Amino acid sequence: MTFTLDRRSFLRTAAASGALVTLPGLASIARAQDIQPGGTLRLALNITPSVLNPMLVRLNSEYLLAELLYSGLTMLGADMTAQPDLATEWSANDDATEWHFTLRQGATFSNGAPVTTADVVASFTKLLDPATAAPGSRNLGPISEVVADGETGVIFRTSTPYADLPVALTYPTAKILPASVIENDFDSLGTTPVGSGPFRLKEFVADDRAVVEKNPDYYIEGQPYLDEIVVRTFPDAAGAAAAMLAGEVDLLTEVQPTDYKRIADGKGVTGMRTPSGRFLDVVMDCTVEPFNNPKVREALSYCVDRQAMVDMVAEGFGTPGNDTPVNAAYKYYADAPLKAYDPEKSKALLAEAGYPDGIQIELVASVKPDYRAAMAVVLREMAKPGGWDITVQTMDHPTYLDQVWKKGKFYVGYYNMQPTEGAIFNLLFTSDASWNETRWNNAEFDKLVAEADATTDTDKRAELYAKTQELMRTDIPALVPCFFDLLGARGDHVQGYEQSPRGATFALHKVWLSK
Amino acid sequence: MSTLRALLKNPQGALGLVIVTALLVIAILGPSLAPNDPEAFNFGSRFAAPSAQFPLGTDWYGRDLLSRVLVGARSTVLLALLATLIGTVAGAVIGVVSGYLGGLADEMLMRVTDALMAIPSLLFALMILAVLGSSAINAVLAIGIAFTPGMARIARSVTLQVRSLDYVSAARARGESLIWIVLAEILPNTIAPVIVEGTIRVAFAIMTLATLSFLGLGAQPPAPEWGLMIAEARTHLFRSPWPVIAPGVAIALVAIGFNLLGDGLRDVLNPKTAE
Numbered sequence: 001m002t003f004t005l006d007r008r009s010f011l012r013t014a015a016a017s018g019a020l021v022t023l024p025g026l027a028s029i030a031r032a033q034d035i036q037p038g039g040t041l042r043l044a045l046n047i048t049p050s051v052l053n054p055m056l057v058r059l060n061s062e063y064l065l066a067e068l069l070y071s072g073l074t075m076l077g078a079d080m081t082a083q084p085d086l087a088t089e090w091s092a093n094d095d096a097t098e099w100h101f102t103l104r105q106g107a108t109f110s111n112g113a114p115v116t117t118a119d120v121v122a123s124f125t126k127l128l129d130p131a132t133a134a135p136g137s138r139n140l141g142p143i144s145e146v147v148a149d150g151e152t153g154v155i156f157r158t159s160t161p162y163a164d165l166p167v168a169l170t171y172p173t174a175k176i177l178p179a180s181v182i183e184n185d186f187d188s189l190g191t192t193p194v195g196s197g198p199f200r201l202k203e204f205v206a207d208d209r210a211v212v213e214k215n216p217d218y219y220i221e222g223q224p225y226l227d228e229i230v231v232r233t234f235p236d237a238a239g240a241a242a243a244m245l246a247g248e249v250d251l252l253t254e255v256q257p258t259d260y261k262r263i264a265d266g267k268g269v270t271g272m273r274t275p276s277g278r279f280l281d282v283v284m285d286c287t288v289e290p291f292n293n294p295k296v297r298e299a300l301s302y303c304v305d306r307q308a309m310v311d312m313v314a315e316g317f318g319t320p321g322n323d324t325p326v327n328a329a330y331k332y333y334a335d336a337p338l339k340a341y342d343p344e345k346s347k348a349l350l351a352e353a354g355y356p357d358g359i360q361i362e363l364v365a366s367v368k369p370d371y372r373a374a375m376a377v378v379l380r381e382m383a384k385p386g387g388w389d390i391t392v393q394t395m396d397h398p399t400y401l402d403q404v405w406k407k408g409k410f411y412v413g414y415y416n417m418q419p420t421e422g423a424i425f426n427l428l429f430t431s432d433a434s435w436n437e438t439r440w441n442n443a444e445f446d447k448l449v450a451e452a453d454a455t456t457d458t459d460k461r462a463e464l465y466a467k468t469q470e471l472m473r474t475d476i477p478a479l480v481p482c483f484f485d486l487l488g489a490r491g492d493h494v495q496g497y498e499q500s501p502r503g504a505t506f507a508l509h510k511v512w513l514s515k
Numbered sequence: 516m517s518t519l520r521a522l523l524k525n526p527q528g529a530l531g532l533v534i535v536t537a538l539l540v541i542a543i544l545g546p547s548l549a550p551n552d553p554e555a556f557n558f559g560s561r562f563a564a565p566s567a568q569f570p571l572g573t574d575w576y577g578r579d580l581l582s583r584v585l586v587g588a589r590s591t592v593l594l595a596l597l598a599t600l601i602g603t604v605a606g607a608v609i610g611v612v613s614g615y616l617g618g619l620a621d622e623m624l625m626r627v628t629d630a631l632m633a634i635p636s637l638l639f640a641l642m643i644l645a646v647l648g649s650s651a652i653n654a655v656l657a658i659g660i661a662f663t664p665g666m667a668r669i670a671r672s673v674t675l676q677v678r679s680l681d682y683v684s685a686a687r688a689r690g691e692s693l694i695w696i697v698l699a700e701i702l703p704n705t706i707a708p709v710i711v712e713g714t715i716r717v718a719f720a721i722m723t724l725a726t727l728s729f730l731g732l733g734a735q736p737p738a739p740e741w742g743l744m745i746a747e748a749r750t751h752l753f754r755s756p757w758p759v760i761a762p763g764v765a766i767a768l769v770a771i772g773f774n775l776l777g778d779g780l781r782d783v784l785n786p787k788t789a790e
Contacts (some may be wrong), residue, residue, distance in 0.1 A: 128528060238749065258575075258750045312576060369729050370750050377737045381556050394731050395649070438771070 002153050037514040039225045041227040041494065044240040044249040046367065048207050048233045053189040054175040055127055055134045060416070061233070063172040063504045064253065068212050068229065069110075070175035070195035072165050073101055073154075074121065076505045080331070080419045082166035085177055086219075087154075088114060090104040096161040096456050097453035101154045109178050109196050117148035122179035122310040124156075126186070134173050139423050141168040142453075149305040161454035163461075167214040198224040198509035207233055217510070225496070227466035235369070237487055244269060250494050250513070253506060256370060263489045272488040276422070277329040277417030277502040278287065279321055280313070280375050282363070282479035285409035286375050287439045296412050297476040299349035303383035305341040309481040313375045317487055321480035325415070325424045326465070329483075329501050332421050334466035334474060346386030356386030364411040365392060366400035372412045375481065406437045411435065413478070416503040425449045429477060440477035521783040528779015534772030541585060542592045553739045559790025562755035570759035574748060580761040587739035587762065592769065594655050600736040602711040602720075606666020607720065611697055611705060614674030625671065626702040636661040637723060643730045649788035651740070654733035658723050662716055669712050683690040707784040714777035718770040725766055743764050 029371055045061045047215025054066040058491050082090075087101040107115040124146040127287035141164065145157040156165060181194050182458040186417050196219070210231040214224055232249065234240040237256045239507070243249040245266045283293040284300070291297055306320035319327055326333050350358060365376040367413050373394045380390040395404065404411050418424040427434050431441040445468055452464035486499050494512045522528040532570065541548065551569075557577030571580040613624040636658075643657035652661045677683065678701065686700050723740025728735040734740035736747060741762035748758035 024755065258752065258754070262753050302683055311558075312556075375749075378556075378738065392736050394735055396731060469689075 003400075009348060018500075023035050034387045035225055035496070035512050036515055037222070037225040040230060041226050041508070041511060041513065042230045042232065042249050042252060043251045043253065043508075044243055046234045046235055046237045046240045046254070046481050049210065050203065050206060052191065053186075053196065054177070054193075055132060055173050055189075057172055058135045060254070063210075064174060064211070064506055064508075065210060065231065066102060066172060067197065068196045068199040068508060069193045069201055070177070071107070071197050072169060072171075072174045072176060072294050073451050074169045075507070076167070076500060076502055078418055078500050080167070080502065082170055082510045084270065086120075087173060090166055092163075094163070095154055095246070096163045096165070096454070097157040097158050099158075099165050099349035100149065101152060101156065102363075102494075103152050104219055106153065107196050108217050109194055110200050111178065111181075111194050113178055115176060116179075117151065117154050119179045120154045120176055121146050121148050122182045123176045124174075126177070127174060127181050127353075127399070134432045136171060136173060136427060136430065138426055139168060139171050139418070140174060141165050161425050161456070161512065163291055164422055164453065168423065170419060170505070171423075179342070199229060202228070209233065214410040220509070224509035229508060242491050244489055244491075247491070250491045251497060251511075252489045255486070256312075257317045257487060258287045258370070260315070260317060260487045260489075266489075268492050269489050270492055270497050272490060272497075273317065274499040274501050275319065275329055275483065276481065276503060277325065277327050278486065278501075278503050279325055279327075279417075279480050280372060280482065280484070281321075281325070281415070282375075282379065282478075282481070283408070283411050283413045283437050284478060285437075285439055286441070286477055288355070288409050290355065291409065292406040293353045295353035296347045296355070296359070296477055297337070298474075299346040299353070299386065301339055301476050301479055302342045302346040302349070302385065303386040303388060304339070304379065304479060304481045306338055306383055306481055308382070309375070309378060312378050314482055314484050317485045319483045319485075321482050322473055323476050323478070325428065325470045325480055326421055326469055327483045329417060330421055332462050332465035334462075335468045336469070343383075346383070347440050350387045355387070358389060360389040361410055362391050362393050364400065364404045366397045366404075366414075367394050367415065368397040370439070372414060372486075376412055379479075379481070392449050406435055417501050419502055421468070422449060422453045426453075429472070437491040438477040439470040441469065442475060442476070444476070445471050445475075467488065516544065518783055525779045525782055527775045528783060531772050531775030531777070531779050534768065535776050536622070536676060537693050538588065538592055540770055540774060541588045543589070543611075545585040545588045547586045549579075551579035551582040553586040554737050555579075555581040557759060562701045562757075563749070564755070564757065571761045572643055572755065574744075574758040575754075576738050576753045580757060583739035584765050585743070585760050587744065588743050588765070589649065590734060590738065591721060591724065591741045591766075594716055595658075596653060597712055597723050598655045598658035598724065599662065599717045601656065602662025602716065603629060603666050603709060605659065606663040606668075607670040607709050610664065610667035610670025611674045611701055613694075614671035615678050615697055615701055616676075627671065628667050631664040632668070632708070636665075636719075637726060641730075641759060644716075649732040649735075651681050651728075651734045651738070652728045654724060657727070659721050660722070661723075666709065666716075667713065668710055670705055673708050674701055680730060711777055711781040714780055717746070718773040718777075721766060721769050721773075 047059055047061045049061040049065050051057050051062050054070045057063055057066045073085060074082040075085040077083040078510060081480055086104050088104050090101045092099045103117055111383045126132055127137060128143060138462050141162045142159045143156055144159040147155050149155045178194055198215055198218045200215050202213045203211040213228050240252055241259045241263055244252050244263055263269060284297055301323055310318045310320050320338055322336055322338055331405060363376050364374040367373060371463055376392040380392055383390055418427060430446050448464050452461050455461050486501060486503050488499055493514045495514055522532055533720050560573050561575055561577045563569050563573040567580050573579055612622045639661040640657040641659055645651055647653040683700050685695050724733060727744035729746040735745045744762040745759055752759055
C-alpha cells in the first residue's frame, strides 16, 4: 500500500462522509502526531462469545470479535452514519433502488487472497440465503440482487426504494468473507476465521479468552495501533469490575449501572457514558389473552412510573421511555409528553376489558443483565394498585433464549439501539420483522414503515416516523419504560476509544495506549 | 420430658434449643411481627442505614430489611424443615428396610445409594431442579431427595446392630409381618441417631436452599427468601452492606442454632454420655 493511495483514500473518505465529519476529521489529524503505536490492550467481557462465524453472531461480545477479525462494506460512525470500510464510496440512483459501491483496492484476507467484488457478491448471497439463518438478515434491507460491476464496483438492487442501505450494511453480520471459503467450507469459519479485519485471531479458548494480534497488511496505513488485544471473559460483571479496579484490565465496554459510580471513581480509571437508544421492554403477545385486547395493554401502560423506573432500574443512568423504541438518540424522534402513572385508570380499563377483578399473570425475566429482573420486580410493585397481580419468574439466560424469547407471551426483552428507526422497527415490530415477538401485525404500522424506508426526503420521513411512534404509543405492542445510557470504563492510558450509542460497534483499530 | 430436661442442662443443647424455639416462633408469627410490608417500596429511603424507622436498614428499593427477614423466616425455615423431613423419612425407611432384609435387597439398595452419594448433594439438587424446573417447592423436593442417601446409610448401620437383638428375633418367631417388625420393633430403636443427624441436616438444608435461591433456582424475586435476598443484594454491596448483612446473619444464626441443638441431642440421646 503506497502513501499516495492511502492519501487518496483518505480524501475519498472525507468526501463520502460529508461536511459534518470534517471537524472531527481535522482533530484526528492533529492528534495523529501524538499516537503511540504498540502494546497490548486487555479488555473484559462478561457475556461469553461462543459463535465465531461472523454471519451467525448474535451478542455484543460476538459482534466485538467479528469486528476485530472481519470487515464489512461500511462501518457505523458514532453519529449513526455509514462510514467507508471495504467500500470507499457509494451512490444511489434517484429513487434509491440501485446502489453502486466502489470496492477498496489492496485489501487482502488473512489467507493472502485479495478482497474482490466476487467475494462481496458471494458474501451477500450467502447472508441473504434463508438456509444460512443469519440473525437479523431482515435488517440488511430489501436487497433483491447483488452483482459485480467490473473489478471495483458492486451494484445492490433493492425490491423497494431504500434510502438507508449504506447504514443497513453496517449490521454486524454483514461481513465480507472469501468466496472460496463460503463455497467450500463455510462451517470452518466457526473455528478458523479468514477475514480482512484489523486483527487476526491468535488464540481462542471458549469461556475464557480470545487473543488477537495486529494484521500487518490492514488496509488503513498505520492502523491498528495496538499490537495485540486480549479479550477476557468474566463469568459476571462483578468480576470484570474488580479486575478493572485492580488494574488487570484496561477497558470495559460494558459496566452495570449499579457499578458505574464506583468504577468511574476508581484510581486511574475514567468512566464513559453515552446516551443511547438501548432499552428494556415488556413484551406482550398481542395474539393471545389477555393482551389481544388493546385495553389491557393500555391499562398496563398506565402502571409505569417512568421516571422512577429510570431511577430504580437504570440507577439514573438512562432516560424515561414512552412505549416506543425510539428516543432522542435517534434522528427522527418525535417528542411527546411522558405517559403519567395512573393506576386508577388501569383498573377502570381492565374492568372495561372484562377483567373487573384484575389480572394475574407471570412475567419472565432472564438473569442477564441483572436489571431485567429488577425491572420485572419494580413493574410488579408499580402495577399492584392498578389491578395487576404479576408474579416474576427469573431464568438463566440460555434457557430464556431457548424457551421464552420470541415464544413467551409476557417477558422482559433487552435490545441495542439500532442505527436507524427503520432498523429497529424492522427488527422487532413490523409483521415481517426478524424477531416479531409481539405479533402485533399492525397493517397501518407496516405501511408507514415501508413508506418511510422508501422515502429519501427528510421532512417526509420525519412525518412518517412521527406517525409510527404515535401509533405505538396508543396501541402499545410492548411497554418501553426506560432507555439505558451506554456505560463503560477505560484506564486513563487508553486513548482513542469512542463509545458508539449503538452499543455493537467498537472501532478498536483506532485505540492506542499512552505510555 | 426427661430428654428435654437433660437437653436444658447441656449448655450447647440449651443454647441451640433457645435459638431454634425463637426461630420457630418467628417463622410462625413472622408476618404479624413485621413492622412494614416486606414488598413495599420507599422511594425516599433507599439504602438507609439502621434507624428507628427501619431497625435493620433498607435495601435498594427502600424495602424494610427487618420486615423482609422476619417474613422470609417462614419460607426459609419451614421449607428447610420440610426438605429435611422428606430426606429423613425417606432415608430412614430405605435404610431400615435395607438393613433388616439384608442379602440381595440390601446389596441393591445400598449400591444405588452409594452411586447417588458419589454425587455432591448440591450438584445432585441442581440436577433434579434442571429436570423439575425452578421453584421453591421443587427446591425442597430436590434437597429432600439429595439428603435421602446419607440418611439411608445412617439408618441402615444402626439397623444392622438392632436386627440381631433378641426382641427382634422374638417378634420374628411370633410370626409378625415385615411392616410391623420394621415400624414397631426396629424403627423406634434406631430413631435417636436419625434425629440427631436430621437436626444437623436442617442447617445444611437452609444453606443449600439459600444457595439454590442464590443461583436463581429456588424462590423467585421479590420473595423475601434469605438466600435470594443475598443474591439480589450482591450487585448493591458496595453502596450499602446492610441488604447482605441482615439475611446473612440470619442464615448464620439459624445454622448455628440447629447445629448446637443437634450436638446437644447427640450428647443427651447417647447412653454413654447421657449420665
